[in-house]
Amino acid sequence: MSFIRNSSQDDKTKLLMDFTNTSQKEAQRLLRHSNWDVNSALNLYYEQASTKKPSNKPKASSSQTKAIQEIFNKYEDPDKKGWITVDGTMELCQDLGIDPTQLDFLLLSYHLGSKHMGEFSRQEFVEACLSLHCDSVAKLKHALTNDFQNNLKDVNYFRNIYNYAFLFGRQTGQKNLALDAAVELWKLLLAGRYDRLDQWITFLEEKHRKAISRDTWTLFLDFATQPNFDIDTHDAEGAWPILIDEFVEYLKNTSSNNISNSISSNST
Template sequence: MHSDREAVRLLKGCNWDLNVALNVFYESRPQSDNRQHISVDGTMRLCEDLEIDPTQLEFLIISYYLGSERMGEFERDRFVQGCMKLQCDTLEKLRASIPFLKNNLHNHDNFRDLYCYAFLFGRQTGQKNMSLEAAIELWRLLLGDQYSMLGIWIQFLEENHGKAISRDTWNLFYEFISQPNLDLTKYDAEGAWPILIDEFVQYCLDKGVTGSTS
C-alpha cells in the first residue's frame, strides 16, 4: 500500500472494509511476512515507506501506537487496532500523523506512557530485564534533550552497576529525574527510592553535582 491511489483501489475492491483490505495486503507481501506477523524485514520496509529512521524517536512512537511488543516486529491484530484508533487507513495518513503524535509528547502523561512502554520495547524476547546497553540507548533517545543529569547517571551505571536494568529501576529513575527543582542536597535517604538511587545521589554529591540544570 504505497500510495493513496493504491490504498483506495484496494479498499474499494474490499467494499471499504479495512480488516479485509489489510488481509489482502498482508497476503500479497513476500513470505517473510505472513498474515499475522510483520517481521524485521517487513518493519524495515515499513520504515522506508513512512520515511522514518528505525533508530530514532519516531519509530518508537509508531511502535507504541501500533502495539509492537518486540522491537522491529508487529502483530497483525494490534497493528490493525492501532491504525483504526489513529484513523489511518493509508501509509500516507500514518506518515502524516507522526509529527502530531510526536508533538503530543509535550504532555507529561503521554510522555510517561511512552517512556514506560520503551522498557517493554527494549527487552530481548523472554528476558525480564533490559540490557544496560539497550537501556542507555533508549535513555539517550528519550531523555537526552531534557535532563542534564542523564550523562552522570549513565556514567554512574557504567562504573558502579554494569548490570541489566529492571523495570522498577527504569520507571523509578524517570520519576526521580523528572521531579521539579530537583535538589540532591535535600535528598531523603530514608525515603521510598530504591538503593540504586540512593547510591546515585551520593555519587553525584561526591562529584559536586547537586541537582538538575534543565
C-alpha cells in the same frame, strides 16, 4: 527497597497507589495477583497499561479495513504469516521515512501495539490503524510526524511511552532491560529533558554495569523530573531504588572532587 517486603498489606496498597495513581481496589487486585509483592504488582500494572487500547474498538467501513489489510500484506513475512518481522519492518520504516534507531520508531511501535522490537501482528496492526484512522502509509506518516510528536508534550502520554519502552526494549524472556538497551532508550527519551542524563549514564557504565530492573526504570523518571532537585536534600530514606540513592552519592562525591581540584588549581 527491602522495606517493601516487610511492610503490611495496607502499607503496600498505599505505596502502589502512590506509584501508579490508581484506586485502592485496583491496587489491591494487582497485589493479590502478585502475591503481595509490590515490584511484581508494579510490573503487572504497567504491562496491562501498555496493552490497553486508547479507545473502544472502532467501527470502520469494509473499504478501510481492506486498505489496512493490504498495507499489512505488503510488509508481511512470507515465512511467518500474520506477522511483520524485521525485513518488513525495515521496509515500512523506509516508506515512512523514519530511522528504526530513533524515537519515531518507538512511537510507531507503541501505537501499533508491538510487543517485541521489529514485530507487528496482523490483528494489532489492523485494529491500531483503524483506531488511528490511518488506512494508508501517507496517513500513518502524517500521524507519526504530527500527532504523535505533539503528544509528547503531554505528561501522561510521555509517561506511557516511557513505560512502554521498558517492555519494548527487553529481550524475549528477560525480566530486566539490558544496560546498553536502557542507555540508548534513555538517550532517546530524556535527552533535553534531564540535564544530568550524561552523568547518570556515566555512573551506570562505571559503577553498575548490570541490567536495569523495572523498578529502577519506572522510578527514575520520577526522580529525573522532580522539581528543584538538590543533591544535599535528597531523601535517602524515601522510596527510591538503591541504585538512585547510589547515584546521588556519586553526584556528591563528584561535586566534592571538582571543588577540591578547583581549590588546588587556584592555590598553585
